[in-house]
Amino acid sequence: MISRVWKIVLTLLLLLLLSLLALGWYGYALGDSYASAALTVSSQDSKTQNGTKSAPTTVLERGAYLVRIGDCMACHTARGGAAFAGGRVMQSEFGQFVTPNITSDKKTGIGDWSAEDFWNALHNGKAKDGRLLYPSFPFVNYTHVSREDADAMYAYLQSQPAVVQENAAHSLAFPYNQRAALSLWRALYFKPGALDYQSQQSADWNRGAYLVRGLAHCSACHSTRNSLGANQGSADFSGGEMAQIHWYAPSLQSANELNLPNWSEAELTQLLVRGNNLKSSVAGPMAEVVQQSLQHLSDTDARSIATYLRALPQQQQSAPDLLDRAIARPTVSKEQMLQIMERGEKIYKAQCLDCHGKGGEGVPGVYPALKGNATLQIASVSNPIRLILSGGFVPATKLNPRPYSMPPFAPVLDDGEVATVLTYIRNAWGNKGEVVSPSEVNPYRTAALDQ
Template sequence: MKKWLIATGVLVVLAGAGAKVLLWPADDLGPPAAASSLGSEQLIARGAYLAKAGDCMACHTTRGGVQYAGGRALQTPFGTIVSPNITPDRDTGIGSWTAADFWRALHNGKSKDGRLLYPAFPYTNYTKVRREDSDALHAYFQSLPPRRQANAPHALRFPYNQQVALAAWRALYFRPAVYQNDRAQSIEWNRGAYLVQGLGHCSACHSSRTTLGGSEEGLSGGLIPVLGWYAPSLTSNAEAGLGDWDTAQIVELLHTGVSPRATVFGPMAEVVRQSLQHLERADVQAMAVYLKSLPDTAPPARPAPRDTSETATRQLAQGARLYETHCASCHQADGKGVPPGYPPLAGNRALLTVSPVNAIRIVLNGGFAPGTAGNPRPYGMPPFGPVLDDSEVAAVVSHLRASWGNDAPAVSALEVNKYRSVPLE
């Protein structure tokens, strides 16, 4: 993330969590005025925190543009979605929206005028957000300086640009439902589930998609279309499942971007930098508790069939030579690295996923951990795309996936070439 993923032609890169006051003890929504019991300054401050949790700025602000004035073009398999202006300008923003109008958008995916919204605005997750938190977000956005900036039209292909098509999609993939506490679980677990499933909308990236952009159940991982990154499974301990991690290590990774066991790169680095690092540690802890509790639903891993042909043997030998020349000084000859600056490669799950895309892109474009309060001087890996051709990158990645106990299939030059020209965002 940061964020982004597709939900019916839409990428969203967000991540999130909530403040200590985010989780209210009751399951019922209560009257819409419940949040107004807070003073206006408290309500706005709470909304500002929730906006960080949802990483709203990631989609609603262009690079170098006015915060929340919209205009960011999100490329999807169905065309281009342009984020709207959500400053309180009455003509071009949401200045005329009431708290009820905002709630309808968040919970039901409908604009003030009743128009169906595209799930670039991830209401399929935000529907779980409680009314009092929606009201706090509304109060915060209404407190911002208004910016008069007309919204640009989307550029979706037919029939995806038709409201009737969107209505059919919603019938298949969307059911409004506020999060309900699981009374068999702890308060902390429920807080984490509320954040992960709702404002954090982790499933937006970490789940596979149907051909129509609908999200599959669970957090089983999936390729993020157009962005060209693989968001690993959060329920498979062979990928990014956290069942065998210490909770403190999960918190460290989510809050700072680095830990003794892993470092975040790509879209997830943006998620940590723009959203997760700004959350209360108690909220990140709650998310970690929930994520660690997810059962490992992946089938038992089968050893990859080992190619012993002369061509494969030559490729691995070439990869070993290139690794010694370009990589061993940081990641060490034994692949153990020097964490957290130089992540270990031996047993690194990012190298062992079925899709090798993340490893390919990091070798091509470099790997950069986020700069955070807990990691203020992040180490970065330089890009090797300019100095290695496709076959050489394939050889290095194949070597990494087959060394130090790693056991994953080799990579071809054709696979590398597929991602050499993919935009970085």
């Protein structure tokens, strides 16, 4: 009897321990050198000369460039607040994370940090006082940043104005507020260290890997998370829903989603630095990334990222298993589908045709084509519903300062009409997608109003 009781107690303790590990929030948002000098930042900034982006000439310029590519300001700046002073609230399924002050203020910022302290935060995920940082700060990616680059970033941040702003505490539910459990999470999911130089790959590929897996921390959003909030590491680009903000970060490795090998280098680099190209555009969280960070990529770094992404091994979507089929959207009869398509076409002609064209062809470089658009036909309908409800706003960039955008239709279309027109778009002009129901639309309508 005693043995049975102890087994129950130990089981409960194990379950508590596992729940304490669930700290790997991946919201939108925050050594070893590379084995080859070819992997370090090649000292390029966003300055342009004769149409090309030239290299910075000082450590501070280089640090400014690296901080931009790391998109540090996006997370460490509250809306309407001082740059890098922190205070931005990051919603997660574990509670609210509040980003810290990283200005040069000695009391509330990192002004009393040494270059070694800063490097330790990036490389090992530890604060100056030795506290383990939550993985909402993407040290799983930043660990790949070289010491030379970390020192340049540190120098730049220390050169910025000091802002006195106290750091607010995170608001996390138990047991996620138990910081001691982070050591267990790290033991399972974090291994600090630089990336090995792949001699069989080109210098562009290696440079792209360094940026994509490190500073740009693309896997922080474009990956699937397990029940403990962790992905498969900095090279996991399997795509996934972004918790609490109701956007889907598409897979960079799926032939059924973006299918990046079919993009030309020019198309992909234009999307990264302009925010659009002749056939596509960014919106939602990715629009902020382009505006705050990627538009400042040097020409060579943009090309290197495109080289790496286009070389990612692509995987065909596996056939749905029994469970997938059981929870899939309900099918409709042929007659019901015809009725949906008729109603959807009427809505499309009234609301969408002027911009996206009679045949869904769009206007190259202005309004994306809907015909053959793979992102409209995938299983996740998060992004198209969000775009219809709250609008699609392409970021203003140096190369595209006055972009065309899509107005919100939440005040115009009810849930049933949104579902109907989206089903029409997903199945017109040769597209093939599942039927969308009104019940799927409503949660995103609420999210659209909250954002």
